[in-house]
Amino acid sequence: MKKKLLIRTLQGEKTSRVPFWLMRQAGRYLPEYRELRKQAGSFLNLCFNPEMAARVTLQPIERFDMDAAILFSDILVVPHALGQKLEFTEGEGPKLEPLKKINDIDFEAFDKKLSPIYETIRTVKKNLAEDKALIGFAGAPWTIACYMIQGRGDNEFTEAKKFAFSNTAEFDQMMEKLVAATSHYLIEQIKAGVDAVQIFDSWAGLLPEPYFGRWVIQPTQNIVKAVHKVYPDFPIIGFPRRAGMFYQDYAEQAGVSCVGIDQYTPLDRAICSFGSKVAIQGNLDPVALLAGGKTLEGEIKRILAAAGKSPFIFNLGHGIIKETPPAHVELLAKLVKAHER
Ligand code: 1CP
Secondary structure, eight states, X not given: OOOOHHHHHHTTOOOSSOOBOOTTOSSTXXXXXXXXXXXXXXXXXXXXXXXXXHHHHHHHHHHHOOSEXXXXXXXXXXXXXXXXXXXEETTTEEEEOOOOOXXXXXXXXXXXXXXXXXXXXXXXXXXXOTTSEEEEEEEOHHHHHHHHHHSBOOSSOHHHHHHHHHOHHHHHHHHHHHHHHHHHHHHHHXXXXXXXXXXXXXXXXXXXXXXXXXXXXXXXXXXXXXXXXHSTTOOEEEEETTOGGGHHHHHHHSOOSEEEEOTTSOHHHHHHHHTTTSEEEEEEOHHHHXXXXXXXXXXXXXXXXXXTTSOEEEEESSOOOTXXXXXXXXXXXXXXXXXXO
């Protein structure tokens, strides 16, 4: 069997073609997703229905032939499995009930709640071509804590940050519990069959020095160590969004095999500063994909040229926007696949 292109890149190989997938590649910009989402009734029903979630996971691969599928689920199933009630309201996003103290984790109950997700992984693996990778994922402790404390989405997470800054010892304990839960969850996903995992730290950019090290790099490093204790060298992508000048520290210290960069980080400079230590993923502005046309073509070419021959995974700098025309994704797939290096 030929090794999967995405995995070869994550292992630092220079491949003749750049692999690609897109964050939020299964989702509302696809009519076939909207159809299944309607049938499921609610977003969480869809996440916890293995047969439907597996179909949604495979939808973008069937249409665009990406090099990887990403498990269809959400980062917030972890707080849910830890006992914090979660709801997704139409048009408004997630709502979590006010956080009580997180108790010691009952891993048996935790796995029972998440067992449909492990089942989705096994179902996808049976239906995914051998040359495609399946990516599992979890939210990073900092990002998960933001939602658990704030109770909903926000651009600044001031309440969550204020809690962390006013109760540092208690917050450190919360992070430790989230490290344990996340490590366990990722290991179970690997047992079920994923080929790589991504740790989404979507709100990493909200932390100044020295808290970026304490609540972004350290917890991630601890998760990577825990996973590698059971599965040495397992490929792990870290995505500390909007980490700015901290990207290099993260790449050097977190222990991940690949760092996802946002659209605000110049790819050529990222490659110079940490591209010899880890593979790099990302960089296309989701709005360029939404806009299409000459700007999209130009940006795809710029990124491929900047990537040169270094280990690089083509992706967005953040999730796909729901109004994106599928034809723009088709153009992206065509250009990335045709690019030889
Ligand atoms: O009604 C719907 O269809 C719900 C929309 C939706 C979808 C399609 C949500 C709600 N989550 C998802 C899927 C999802 N979420 C995936 C699936 C795999 C993929 O195709 O990529 C993944 C990996 C996520 C991860 C996720 N969820 C993140 C991290 C990445 C990021 O976008 O920053 C975050 C922050 C969430 C929380 C979340 N879930 C959903 C929404 C609308 C949000 C954001 C809430 C907010 O902050 O306002």
